[in-house]
Amino acid sequence: xxxxxxxxxxxxxxxxxxxxxxxxxxxxxxxxxxxxxxxxxxxxxxxxxxxxxxxxxxxxxxxxxxxxxxxxxxxxxxxxxxxxxxxxxxxxxxxxxxxxxxxxxxxxxxxxxxxxxxxxxxxxxxxxxxxxxxxxxxxxxxxxxxxxxxxxxxxxxxxxxxxxxxxxxxxxxxxxxxxxxxxxxxxxxxxxxxxxxxxxxxxxxxxxxxxxxxxxxxxxxxxxxxxxxxxxxxxxxxxxxxxxxxxxxxxxxxxxxxxxxxxxxxxxxxxxxxxxxxxxxxxxxxxxxxxxxxxxxxxxxxxxxxxxxxxxxxxxxxxxxxxxxxxxxxxxxxxxxxxxx
Amino acid sequence: xxxxxxxxxxxxxxxxxxxxxxxxxxxxxxxxxxxxxxxxxxxxxxxxxxxxxxxxxxxxxxxxxxxxxxxxxxxxxxxxxxxxxxxxxxxxxxxxxxxxxxxxxxxxxxxxxxxxxxxxxxxxxxxxxxxxxxxxxxxxxxxxxxxxxxxxxxxxxxxxxxxxxxxxxxxxxxxxxxxxxxxxxxxxxxxxxxxxxxxxxxxxxxxxxxxxxxxxxxxxxxxxxxxxxxxxxxxxxxxxxxxxxxxxxxxxxxxxxxxxxxxxxxxxxxxxxxxxxxxxxxxxxxxxxxxxxxxxxxxxxxxxxxxxxxxxxxxxxxxxxxxxxxxxxxxxxxxxxxxxx
Numbered sequence: 001x002x003x004x005x006x007x008x009x010x011x012x013x014x015x016x017x018x019x020x021x022x023x024x025x026x027x028x029x030x031x032x033x034x035x036x037x038x039x040x041x042x043x044x045x046x047x048x049x050x051x052x053x054x055x056x057x058x059x060x061x062x063x064x065x066x067x068x069x070x071x072x073x074x075x076x077x078x079x080x081x082x083x084x085x086x087x088x089x090x091x092x093x094x095x096x097x098x099x100x101x102x103x104x105x106x107x108x109x110x111x112x113x114x115x116x117x118x119x120x121x122x123x124x125x126x127x128x129x130x131x132x133x134x135x136x137x138x139x140x141x142x143x144x145x146x147x148x149x150x151x152x153x154x155x156x157x158x159x160x161x162x163x164x165x166x167x168x169x170x171x172x173x174x175x176x177x178x179x180x181x182x183x184x185x186x187x188x189x190x191x192x193x194x195x196x197x198x199x200x201x202x203x204x205x206x207x208x209x210x211x212x213x214x215x216x217x218x219x220x221x222x223x224x225x226x227x228x229x230x231x232x233x234x235x236x237x238x239x240x241x242x243x244x245x246x247x248x249x250x251x252x253x254x255x256x257x258x259x260x261x262x263x264x265x266x267x268x269x270x271x272x273x274x275x276x277x278x279x280x281x282x283x284x285x286x287x288x289x290x291x292x293x294x295x296x297x298x299x300x301x302x303x304x305x306x307x308x309x310x311x312x313x314x315x316x317x318x319x320x321x322x323x324x325x326x327x328x329x330x331x332x333x334x335x336x337x338x339x340x341x
Numbered sequence: 342x343x344x345x346x347x348x349x350x351x352x353x354x355x356x357x358x359x360x361x362x363x364x365x366x367x368x369x370x371x372x373x374x375x376x377x378x379x380x381x382x383x384x385x386x387x388x389x390x391x392x393x394x395x396x397x398x399x400x401x402x403x404x405x406x407x408x409x410x411x412x413x414x415x416x417x418x419x420x421x422x423x424x425x426x427x428x429x430x431x432x433x434x435x436x437x438x439x440x441x442x443x444x445x446x447x448x449x450x451x452x453x454x455x456x457x458x459x460x461x462x463x464x465x466x467x468x469x470x471x472x473x474x475x476x477x478x479x480x481x482x483x484x485x486x487x488x489x490x491x492x493x494x495x496x497x498x499x500x501x502x503x504x505x506x507x508x509x510x511x512x513x514x515x516x517x518x519x520x521x522x523x524x525x526x527x528x529x530x531x532x533x534x535x536x537x538x539x540x541x542x543x544x545x546x547x548x549x550x551x552x553x554x555x556x557x558x559x560x561x562x563x564x565x566x567x568x569x570x571x572x573x574x575x576x577x578x579x580x581x582x583x584x585x586x587x588x589x590x591x592x593x594x595x596x597x598x599x600x601x602x603x604x605x606x607x608x609x610x611x612x613x614x615x616x617x618x619x620x621x622x623x624x625x626x627x628x629x630x631x632x633x634x635x636x637x638x639x640x641x642x643x644x645x646x647x648x649x650x651x652x653x654x655x656x657x658x659x660x661x662x663x664x665x666x667x668x669x670x671x672x673x674x675x676x677x678x679x680x681x682x
Contacts, residue, residue, distance in 0.1 A: 049505050100471060104464040123445040126467055127508060130441060130474065130501045137478045138494040145486035153479040160471045164390050167468060 004297070004304040010338035019331055026325060027070040030084050034066045037088035041135060052120060052128050056095060059111055064224070065090045065195045068332070072213060073199035075325035082143060086198050092136035093156050094191065097163070099129035104167060105250040147201050155194040162186025170251030171276050177258055181222070188228075189221030196220075208319070215316035216329070219309045224336050226306035229254035230299045233290040235341065245286030248275075255305060257289075259298040268292055303337065310337050345638070345645040351679035360672055367666060368411040371425050375407045378429035382476060393461060393469050397436060400452055405565070406431045406536045409673070413554060414540035416666035423484060427539050433477035434497050435532065438504070440470035445508060446591040488542045496535040503527025511592030512617050518599055525566045526559065533562030549660070556657035557670070560650045565677050567647035570595035571640045574631040576682065586627030589616075596646060598630075600639040609633055644678065651678050 010016045024031075035057075042053030066087035073083040101107070102115035103122045109115060117125035133156070140152045166183050169175050196217030200210045232247040233256055247254050261269055271292065275285055293299060310333030317330055351357045365372075376398075383394030407428035414424040442448070443456035444463045450456060458466035474497070481493045507524050510516050537558030541551045573588040574597055588595050602610055612633065616626055634640060651674030658670055 046506060046509055048509060100467050103467050106464075122463065123447075124505075124508060126441050126444050126470075127501060127505050129467075129471075131498070131505060133471065133474065134478075134494065134498045134501055137475075138491075138498050141491050141494040150479075150482050153475065153482040157472070157475045157479050160468060160475055164465075164468050164472060165387060167465060168387055168389060 004300045006300045007303060007307075007338045009340045010335055011340055016335070019328070019335060022328055023067060023071065026074055026328065027067065030070045030087075031063065031066060033081075033084045034063070034070070034087045034091065035060075037085060038091060041088065041092070041139065042132075048120060048124065049128065049131070052116060052124070055116070055119070056099075056132075059113060061091075061094075061111060063091065065094055065191065068192065068217070068220070069195040069198055071325060071329055071332075072196055073202065075320075075323055075329060076199050076203045076205060076209075078199050078202050080202065082202055083199055085139065085143060086148065086202075087195075089136045089139050089152065090191065090195050090198075092132050092139070093152070093159070096129045096132035096136065097159055097187075099125055099132060101163065103129070104163070107246075107250070148198050151194050151197060151201070155190050158186045158190045162188075166252060169253070171253070171279075173253060173261060173273060173276060175253045175258065177255070177262075180253070180255055180258060184222055184225045185218065188225040189218045192221030192224065193217030212316050212319045216313045219313035219316065220333055220336065223306040223309040223313065223333055226255055226302055226309065227336055227339065230256055230302050230306070231339075231341070233257075233293045233299055243283060243286065244290040245281075248289055249281040249286060254302075256293045256298045256302040259301050260293050260296055263301075264292070264296050264298070268296065306337055310334070345641045347641045348644060348648075348679045350681045351676055352681055357676070360669070360676060363669055364408060364412065367415055367669065368408065371411050371414075371428075372404065372407060374422075374425045375404070375411070375428045375432065376401075378425060379432060382429065382433070382480065383473075389461060389465065390469065390472070393457060393465070396457070396460070397440075397473075400454060402432075402435075402452060404432065406435055406532065409533065409558070409561070410536040410539055412666060412670055412673075413537055414543065416661075416664055416670065417540050417544045417546060417550075419540050419543045421543070423543055424540055426480065426484060427489065427543075428536075430477045430480050430493065431532065431536050431539075433473050433480070434493070434500070437470045437473035437477065438500055438528075440466055440473060442504065444470075445504070448587075448591070489539050492535050492538060492542070496531050499527045499531045503529075507593060510594070512594070512620075514594060514602060514614060514617060516594045516599065518596070518603075521594070521596055521599060522563070525563055529566040529569075530559045530562030533565065534558030537561075553657050553660045557654045560654035560657065561674055561677065564647040564650040564654065564674055567596055567643055567650065568677060568680065571597055571643050571647070572681070574598075574634045574640055584624060584627065585631040586622075589630055590622040590627060595643075597634045597639045597643040600642050601634050601637055604642075605633070605637050605639070609637065647678055651675070 039054075039057040042057045044050045044053055069087045069090065070083055098110060099116050102110055102117045103125050106117075107115050108118045115125075116128060120128070137153065137156070140149055143149070162183050162185070165179075166187065169179065169183075193214050194217070196213040197210060200213045205213070229247065229252075232254065233244060235244060248257065257272070261272060272289065275281070275289060313333050314330050317326060320326060380395075380398040383398045385391045385394055410428045410431065411424055439451060440457050443451055443458045444466050447458075448456050449459045456466075457469060461469070477497070478494065481490055484490070503524050503526070506520075507528065510520065510524075534555050535558070537554040538551060541554045546554070570588065570593075573595065574585060576585060589598065598613065602613060613630065616622075616630060654674050655671050658667060661667060
């Protein structure tokens with residue numbers, strides 16, 4: 001079947017190494033301080049909260065949200081250290097969501113290691129997720145009053161709404177593309193937007209700059225989540241820390257699958273419907289689902305949708321004054337599109 | 342065995358009817374507005390969040406925290422309507438904790454009805470609890486900056502810490518009385534204190550008044566929780582909506598049991614140790630545990646501990662100017678001590 005070609009992987013390329021190096025030289029120092037803030041706040045004087053905290057601090061994700069926040073902060077010439085603490089706060093909001101997600105999805109793995117829920121049991125994971133959520137809110141309150149505080153609380157509420165709507169529409173093959181987009185915005189893109197907006201508020205940037213930052217963040221976030229949803233069909237435990245087709249097993253109907261339902265053959269559609277109706281989510285079946293989504297070209301198709309959002313993000317940033325840090329930020333969407341894990 | 346006699350039940354007495362009537366005439370109007378705020382905020386445009394919200398709003402607790410806040414607000418002569426919204430916020434924090442507690446404890450019942458977790462499943466209950474927690478934080482942020490905001494965020498964090506420590510010490514018969522007191526403060530008393538302090542901040546009361554309100558709230562909260570822990574041994578599904586001895590089944594070592602371990606016969610102690618070692622929590626065994634705690638006089642003993650805290654609460658309030666509303670507040674500890682559900 002003809003269609004867009006998949007983008008080349010960025011990891012392993014010189015381009016990737018150069019970009020990582022430049023990001024490191026710009027915000028590496030502050031990123032280390034974010035790591036320290038994360039580890040410090042996750043400490044506890046009693047067991048097993050202390051062990052769970054150490055485990056979470058060591059389970060380093062990509063730290064994409066802190067990196068985004070710190071790069072924009074650098075671009076805007078912010079000179080204080082509040083950006084470090086807000087970066088840690090957003091990472092905590094993200095972490096708390098993951099902890100509770102893994103209970104909801106009964107996920108055994110997270111980033112290739114046992115999820116908190118599978119290692120310490122869902123009961124402790126509920127409370128630990130609460131602790132991280134409320135710790136984030138408490139840290140945000142400690143920073144004092146600014147437009148950032150309502151931004152954080154509203155965005156976190158949106159995030160949970162997104163999870164609830166997603167959970168409500170589990171295995172619902174009547175989900176429309178606009179519903180999918182709404183869920184993506186709520187559960188991912190608005191948090192990216194908040195990270196992008198926060199340095200704008202720190203330097204009290206004019207409305208036009210705030211609008212540009214918000215548009216950059218939202219569109220980057222959508223692109224990120226769509227790529228994430230693509231990777232679910234093409235990755236495996238070795239690269240992503242979870243098996244291919246895992247989203248469908250968890251009830252998530254994502255863009256590549258929606259595209260297959262919309263544009264695939266009648267036989268493809270019937271197959272998916274039968275799998276969902278019978279809740280047949282064994283590895284072989286999921287692998288066949290992933291194979292059909294891939295081979296029909298729908299992963300590449302979804303990636304081209306992600307590319308369009310990435311371009312919109314870049315366009316939003318283009319309205320800001322030219323700057324070497326802006327150029328790095330312009331490269332982020334590309335990085336997100338071509339990542340393989 | 343000689344020891345203190347149990348206090349007489351207050352519910353059903355004329356005294357109770359008169360007190361309820363006076364509270365109703367003082368803050369009944371505002372309490373209705375709190376109910377409305379709770380119901381409004383729990384609405385949602387999508388299923389099953391809407392159903393869960395309606396279910397929660399209809400599951401009326403005693404609304405003790407809002408009543409406490411509104412009475413103090415009235416005593417201090419606060420004339421705005423922020424007290425209504427803060428009362429709803431504290432009730433939401435309390436509600437969110439209950440939702441997650443019922444997952445942690447795998448509790449089937451809450452206030453005599455199915456718990457959210459048993460009715461909609463723990464996965465949805467995790468997300469719904471998150472929604473209520475973060476909604477509370479978001480509403481608090483919407484009220485703007487004041488010392489109340491850090492008070493709410495810190496108190497909520499303490500509450501979760503209390504739950505975590507309690508969970509860590511599940512079925513731990515080496516728990517000391519001071520550990521038990523720490524847990525009670527974290528998970529219950531500080532929230533009462535925050536409710537008591539909030540109207541003080543609303544009227545910008547002087548430090549001495551704030552101190553008195555805080556002492557009143559903390560001690561009232563401790564008395565409330567100790568009585569709650571007593572009721573677990575003497576109540577049944579008809580009065581409390583859960584079976585007697587339920588706390589031990591959930592791993593909670595409370596004051597009446599601690600007192601039995603400390604002062605009971607060697608045979609009592611050996612019996613409790615054997616029950617816990619074998620995790621023998623069938624209804625007959627739990628009923629025998631409850632019987633031993635009762636018959637040894639340890640419920641009455643724990644109630645006298647609660648009485649002492651109640652008296653400390655009353656003493657704290659006595660430092661404030663005499664006032665008819667203060668007299669009602671002085672009667673609250675008595676009400677709490679003699680409640681049967």
